[in-house]
Amino acid sequence: MTLATRQPAAKAADLLSWYDRHRRALPWRALPGESPDPYRVWASEIMLQQTTITAVKPYFERFMARFPTVGALAAAPSEEVMQAWAGLGYYSRARNLHACAKAVVEQHGGRFPDTEEGLRTLPGIGAYTAGAVAAIAFDRPAAAVDGNVERVMTRLFAIEAVLPGAKPLIREHVLTLLPAARPGDFAQALMDLGATICTPRNPACGICPWRDPCVARLEGTQETYPRKTAKKAGFTRYGAAFVLMREDGAILVRTRPAKGLLGGMAEVPTSDWRPDYELDGAAQDAPVVARWRRLDVPVRHVFTHFPLELTVLVARAGEKAQAPQGMRFTSQGRLREEPFPSLMLKVVEAGLEALRPPPSPP
DNA sequence: CATCCGTGGGG
């Protein structure tokens, strides 16, 4: 390589001075000079796992108003925690969040461990979150390698290795760049850079603090990083969902098993969801015998690993109708207190719309 | 290491 094309080494100082000018103001982020609240930092990191800032913000605000401290969260009933999380997705996060709060209170005197190793032992805290909380909340020299950092590093060093196998290598690069001072700001700066400059498509290389040392930029191959293995799409599954309204307006619901898909969340009764589900026999899967009416427009929903198409069937039940074993009638007034995932909100809305009596002529 | 686990928004 000639002297003219040799690139300067990337420096943490350049990133930090960029961060001092362009850092994003976020509800869970301490202002310059303020000390961060580990509880808020931790909760935000859990919420932000695989979830956009836009989606998290309103949940975070409500969550902090409802559970202001780890102690408050630990003491809350699990249904209340799941309800506060409903709609955010990846519900095992909420279960682990609650379990983690209890562990912090019962095993750590209500204070979060201030090291990566200590944090790593808690439920829901993996390699990334342990590093992020250690760095951001306690200013420890830890690497927090998330999707943003993977993108920035693979571009900066033109790392050809495929993810997730390249993670250890990426981590080494981060540790090499990690400054002795302000490791917490460095972690946040790296993520801000990935989120606002070094974006997946159309990265703003011209205004990047690391434009000069970036190998991929020199080669013009920024958008080809990071290298990843393609993941295969799942087959569409089909099923029937049953919206049963009692005469007083209450709806029949139940709680899903604690583990697995939508674990611990509320739902209306449904059939199994299968690629080969036969709609003609749907009434056989109904929770009660009734005059089930099938709606023409199915509810479509896309999970991470498969698309789902649920056909909604509606029926009415008498005032004295009893809920089958393991199910309950919830009044319409309290329906919003049920921890319905987004899929079930769609189903219930479709069902209620169909059950609404036609407007009487003037 | 591969798979499972939600959701809503953007190109």
Add this chain to the structure above:
DNA sequence: TCCCCAAGGAT
């Protein structure tokens, strides 16, 4: 419409 993906973790 379709595809990608966004501050990952558990198994």
